[in-house]
Structure formats: structure tokens, C-alpha cells
Amino acid sequence: MNFRSFLLLLALALCSETASALESVRFQHQGQERNEEGRIILEAPKGIALEARDGQFYVITPKNLVARTSDDTPFVPYTKAEILERLKDEFPPSEGFYFLEYDPFIVVYTTSKAFANWYGRLLQRLHEQYVLHWKRNGVELSKPEFPLIAIVLSSEERFRQYAKQDGAALSNEQCAYYHKLTNRIAMYDMSGKQAFQEGNQRRATSVDIERFLAQPDSYNNILTVIHEAVHQVGYNTGMHPRHVPANPVWLCEGLAVYHEVPDLNNRYGWTPGPHINRPRLKQLRLYLGKGQQESPIQTMIQEDELFRKPDSALENYALAWGVTYFLAKKRPKELAMYLKRLQEKRPDSEDSGEIRIHDFESCFGSDWEKLYREFYGFLRRL
Numbered sequence: 001m002n003f004r005s006f007l008l009l010l011a012l013a014l015c016s017e018t019a020s021a022l023e024s025v026r027f028q029h030q031g032q033e034r035n036e037e038g039r040i041i042l043e044a045p046k047g048i049a050l051e052a053r054d055g056q057f058y059v060i061t062p063k064n065l066v067a068r069t070s071d072d073t074p075f076v077p078y079t080k081a082e083i084l085e086r087l088k089d090e091f092p093p094s095e096g097f098y099f100l101e102y103d104p105f106i107v108v109y110t111t112s113k114a115f116a117n118w119y120g121r122l123l124q125r126l127h128e129q130y131v132l133h134w135k136r137n138g139v140e141l142s143k144p145e146f147p148l149i150a151i152v153l154s155s156e157e158r159f160r161q162y163a164k165q166d167g168a169a170l171s172n173e174q175c176a177y178y179h180k181l182t183n184r185i186a187m188y189d190m191s192g193k194q195a196f197q198e199g200n201q202r203r204a205t206s207v208d209i210e211r212f213l214a215q216p217d218s219y220n221n222i223l224t225v226i227h228e229a230v231h232q233v234g235y236n237t238g239m240h241p242r243h244v245p246a247n248p249v250w251l252c253e254g255l256a257v258y259h260e261v262p263d264l265n266n267r268y269g270w271t272p273g274p275h276i277n278r279p280r281l282k283q284l285r286l287y288l289g290k291g292q293q294e295s296p297i298q299t300m301i302q303e304d305e306l307f308r309k310p311d312s313a314l315e316n317y318a319l320a321w322g323v324t325y326f327l328a329k330k331r332p333k334e335l336a337m338y339l340k341r342l343q344e345k346r347p348d349s350e351d352s353g354e355i356r357i358h359d360f361e362s363c364f365g366s367d368w369e370k371l372y373r374e375f376y377g378f379l380r381r382l
Contacts, residue, residue: 022073025050028064030165039075041243042347051243053078054086055146055183055236080106080147087149104144109152111189116152118212119187122268123150123229129272130233130259137328138336141237148232151186159188176224178231180242185232190221213264222262222269230256238343246351247342249304250316254324257317274325276382283318284379295372297323301360302353326375331364338363 025048026035038052047061055077078086084099084106091097091108100107102120104127109116127148131141153159156175163170163186168177176187191212212218231252235242240252257280263271287296296319300306306316327335341359364371 021070022075023050023068023070025058025060025068026066027058027060028066029058033066034058049243054083057181057183057243059181077146080104083147083149091151105148105150107150107152109154110158111152111154115189115191115212118268119150119152119225122225122270123148125268126226126229126259126270127233127237130230131237133272133274134239134339137332139239139339141239144236146183146236148236149182149184150229150232151184153186153188156188156190159186162186173220174224175221176228178228178235180235183232183236183242185228187225187228190217191215210267213269218269219262219264222264223260226262226270227256227260230259239339241343241345243347244345244349245347246345246349246355248301248356249307250300250320251324251339251342253307253317254320257321258324258328274328277321277325280318280321281379281382283314284322287315287318288376288379295368297372297375298357298368301356322379323375326378327364330374330378334363 021039022037023040024035024037026033028034036050036052036056036058038050038058041049041051041057043049047059048065050058050060052058053076080101084101087099087106087108088097096110098109098113098116100109100113100116100120102124105120105123107116107120107123134141151162153162159175160170163177166179166182166186168179168186170177175190176185178185213222234240234252234255239255240247257277258274261273261275261277262269263275300316300319300323306312307320327338338360341363
């Protein structure tokens, strides 16, 4: 079941409670019988949502449920060592998989150790600086409850095969993705340099990194990798509770594009910022110059579908960046208040366009005309 179906199940369970007891569930998943221990996040007539001890979500319909038992044992996530052993069963070393650990990440890879090490360091640095940045801006985030898994495959072909098995729908250009159900990032080694070829296990050097970053396509590739990593970090540090359907897409994407700007002069391809996202700014100026409705901000806040439609997605990603950057720079206290308000929502919290507008207005005020004037003037000065 895809994530949108999962959200629908959550929305149907308006009176459910999060369970703390440990459940053992046997069920059919992708044509095979599976056993998982975990906690029931929500329960509805159409099925249950199970969060396993490794952080993966499973939506189990009555038809696919084989057996289910529970006791008074409290739910406890698997340790990093336990998850590593489970990963070795799923990704056997005998088939060319290797593993590296970077707090709080585990990188599973079939590419070179050089590339995997570069990527792991990037993830670690991003996580540390993301939490620090928002703490300085009055937003308290939590330590990830589960180790964060990143899969790095040696070729685009292997990556797309894995994505198909994962049920992920990708664009032709996409080199990485974050999957909300599995809670994993997947990507492939898009460097193409000899230093990073499959089977070459020597350590990365500064020269290797410089060569990779100097490639013509590296900017967009690294941008995508960072964007998807920000999603994983945000959903696992409490910025957006992963089991809450009411997370507005504009904010989730706005925060991702807020942090996604690569720095090709840095050995990791990224430095803490955030910096002005010049490509998004250019898109946004073109969009706002088209003479559409006076302020598209309310529409973006209310309508998640704008980010999924090809004819409106790019414009609204740019708008989400602009609004997030503007609020972080000019209204940081109100933004922290707004983020906290959304963090406190429950899995059964109701969601609608009216509720989203109310949430926004409760923190930033209801004078949309004034807000848009300030926003537009801010953009002109960038």
C-alpha cells in the first residue's frame, strides 16, 4: 500500500489511540508472509497501521492479517546493532553489500567505500546542523528514535529496480528519494568517476571529492540528495511527526528546499546555511511575475495537490522555499510558534483547508495583504 493510502487509513481512524504495548503481527506483505514486532499506531475497520521496531510502517488490511498477539511488554525500538543484523539478512554481504555507521545513520552500499563514506559524512553533517539551526531559532527537536537507513546502490539500473520493488514512483531524472513508509533514503552513485567505481574500496581523498563535485551534473544531483535527506531528518527529529497525516506538504517541502542548496567548494558538497536558493528564487520571480491572483500563499497552504501536478509543482516548490525563507528571516519567533503548533498534532487530528489557514493565522496574523506585501518586498531585495 502506498503512503497516500496509508494516510487515508489514518484519516479514517479518528477515535483511535496510539498503543504503547508490544504487538507481534504475522501478515502478508508483497506476496510473502512476514512477522514483525511493533506498536499499533492506528486501528480502523479497514486495517491497522503498525510501526515496527525498526521504524518501518506497515498498513495491514484484514485480508492480509494472519495472526496478532500482544502483551504488557513495552514497545522498545531495536538497537543499532540489532537493526544492522536485520539489514545483513535483507542485504547479504555475500551479494556485495557493505555497511558503514555514522551517528545516527547506517549506510548500506554496493558502490565504493569512497563514495559511501562521502555520503555518510554528508548525512551526519546535515543532521547535526539541521538540529542546531532550528534550536538556535527556538525549535526544539528530538533525537531520532530509530537509526536512519540510507541505501547507496552502484548504478542507476540497480537503483530503479530497488525503487520499483519499494513502490516508489520516480521521475526520469531523480537520483534519490525518501520513502515515508520504510523511513529510508535510497540513491545511486551518480559520480561516474574512476575513484568511485564499484569494487574500488580505497578511502576517499580530497582530490576524489573535488573531481566529483566538478562534474557538470553534480549540482542538481547533490541538491536532490540533500533535499531527500532533509525529509528523513525532519520526519525523525519531530519537525514533522511521521505518523501525522496533517503535515502540510508546503511546509515539509519548504523546509527541504530551504536547506537543499549545495556548496560545491565544500568537500561534502554542502555547508550549513541556509543560503539563498538562487534557482528557486529565479523560478519564484517568474511565477509571481505572471500576474496570477494577488497572493498565492493561501492556496499553496491549503492544497497539497499543487505539489503533485506537473503544471504547478515547480512553481509551488519555489513558492514554498520563498515563504519558508522569508518567515525564517523576518518572522522567526512566529515561525517557531507555528512549527510547535504543528508538532503537537496527533495522528487523529482533523485536517482541512480551513484548519490550515487557522493554524497559520494564529501565528502570523490574518492580514494576508500585508503579509504578501512584506514577502514580495523581501524577495525584490534578495
